[in-house]
Amino acid sequence: MQAWKDIYTSYMHKQQQASPPEPDKSPLTGNLQADLQALQARLGDNGDLVVRDFQLFGAHQAAMLFFSSLVNMEQVREHVLKPLMAGPSGHQDIPDSIAGMIHYIWSTAVQVTQGTTTTDISVLPDAAVKGELILLIEGVPEALVLDMRQIDMRGVEQPQTEQVIRGPREGYVEKLENNLSLLRYRLQSTDFRIEISPIGTRTQSRVALCYIESIADSGLVAEAMRRISMIDTDGILDAGYIEQFIEDQPLSPFPQVQCTERPDKTVAALLEGRVAMLVDGSPFAVIVPALFNQFFQTVDDYTERFIMGSLIRMIRLIALACSLFFPAFYVSVISFNPELMPTEFAVAISGGRAGVPFPAVLEVLIMEVSMEVLREATIRLPQMIGGALSIVGVLVIGQAAVGAGLASPITVVIVALTTIGSFATPAYNAAIALRMLRFPLIILAGMFGLYGVMIGTILIVNHLLFLESFGVPYMSPYVPGKWRDLKDTLVRVPLWWMRRRPSFLHAKDNTRIAGSVSSAYVDQILSQEGETDE
């Protein structure tokens, strides 16, 4: 798409001649164009930044600047723009000198509850990203800052696919502006950049690419822009379309971009130095780069205290291993290496299997396939019937299958454990990958026993090691190993230990916790001890 190509070229251009703009300390000049330019330079090129020029009372040049995703446009039109654009006849006592104009507007013209005036240009960008409207008048070295913020939260509900025990209950909705406002509301920083442009020759869906200028690696941002600009299709209906066009290895079963319904998760990713993409009409954000590690992390891990977070994460990893290996392991032990089991258990199993005419591998495959069918049916059906179906399917058919000699009770247990394990993987697409790979593993186990399972595992692990997502090895930070990054993998160490952003993202600003938070913690403990001593 040409528009994205332009954004990409201009970004690369900017990066090449980049010296970071100095923070502006100067007061407002009173020259409207110069002040606007200074403000825009500070705010960067954003798709949702609106600069509106107009004639104040039909006589003076003026302009207002605000983010369309944060303010209520209707109120701006009704209570600010309309009175200010009315001719002089609509007002009495308009001051003759331009100097008193700001005071006059504030006290007489605009109908806004909160507002301030300022002569310092450096506070204006921060005001703008907080959802305030900035009014500048030609010849006046003072700006009127009006609070017009309205975050449109209608329809924002608990995300369906990523529920949490503790944490925000907001999920994206379909409208892009709303989603961006959810992001800006959490990330009130002038460094937050949103590039919006249409993709799709026929749908012209607006695609927003979000990143934090001072954190995200410019190479990564450029690469994301380049890949988006290469998309040439007639329609983008969901963020999932973007995902398929930009991922590194479309043939791999494993997802290489992360999609999420949660704004808080997106902001966390942005703060780590990742890049997020949103599509108008899709309640999902796509985050790159995505690594294997991310697919068994949830928001709960971070909102809960670190011991619980680590424990739950390990349980999830066990569930993941169960969903992948359990049936294959079972088949190979039953058919090839029964000596692995304690004798009594082996006797119990063979007793249960006595009436089953199939070999173990066939039995497990039958049960696994029917379980997959059942699950798919439950998802497609309306919720009310789905519940009934799953009870009928699992309990009645499961019991009847055992009674009819189609499967042994232990197989039913194994298949149930496997299925539950696959539900415990938080990312749906990663869970599907493991579900898919379970079947080749079962077949290998049926053919070669534990050796087959091992070979299958080596193949899967090697595939994971070969994968990359936007140039970052998929198994980072395990391989290539970085001790520092291992703090947030199997275990989640306390937040104050994670002082740096993940190094594999090559963030421009690597420091997450500046100063000495841990020592503050220690100080606190010491002071408490001191109190008890007294």
Add this chain to the structure above:
Amino acid sequence: MSNFRQITTARAAAVICSTIIGVGIQSFPRFMIAAGDNSGPFIALTGVIISFLIYYVLTSLCQLYPKETLFVFSRRLIGRPFAVLFTAVIMLVFVIQTGLTARQFGDIATTVLYRKTPIEATIFLLLFVCLLSSRRNIVKFSYIHAFYLPLIVGSIVIMILISMDNITLLNLQPILMPLNHKFWKGAQIASYLFQSSFVITLLIPFMVKPKQAVRAGALAIFTSGAIYLLIVITSLGIFGAEESKLLIYPTLEMARNAAFEQGVFERLDAIFIVLWVISVYTTVYTTYYVSAYLIQNLFALRDQRMASSVLLPVVFAISMFPTNVFDTYYWSLQLGNAVMVLLIGYPLLLWLAHLIRLPRKKVPA
């Protein structure tokens, strides 16, 4: 993104270490104890030191040309025809070694654990996995080794620790023997295990700090050496010298002994074998990769992908060549001798060429 100079010293060490620990751990104690009864551990230690010396000579030579592999700079040193000839011989050696290692693995796997699986299928599957993973570049090659190394070392160390309970200290005495012909022969056999540390010649041009190649090798050879040493000591301590000589795979017997009466699993040896599959895989993978790389180098192919595919039937045929276990070990030892001569002789020849050419280079400067 170029993959130039991305392999850290630690990862290079991991490659060498996981390569060295492989199929040999099953029969290594028998060879050592057969060579010197109770002095088996000393023989093993001597073998480790010998192999480190060989490694040191080779690596110091390669470090003189840190931007190229051995096979590229050897052409400048001794002329193209000679270099190509030697490269071809090394290639052949590695192809045969790959085949024989796979065969050793197949023998153990089918006779001990997977009796229902035909040996052809076992070997073919292993080689097929090697083929698939050899199609990637050398950085990914190092990733694989780095990822599996903790699993390999961890499982063996745990196995040894569990077995330690069964050691009878009396079995370990006396501990010294005269340094006779038999001793040196045993040390030589021990050093065969470490021959695949030759892979460093491939890694040096991609290392972040080529100067640390010796350090990486030292770390790897002495770590894996320590593990081998522990295995010999444990085996000797558990079974005693005379019984160890009778066991074809003392390490496996050790795992069986260790795991008996351990609770949930009746026997842990199957689990140990499963993890041992990984260590064999990393070993065969290295020799397979080196072979494919050498073919690519000989025929000036763009990358080693096609070479690795062509290699599979050849290696498979070689692995089918020995008629039984004893045949396999006979040929493995013969090959070990040949590689030994090659690995000492070739680097010395190149050193000589380097020294002769050195003054000429300095004159124009």
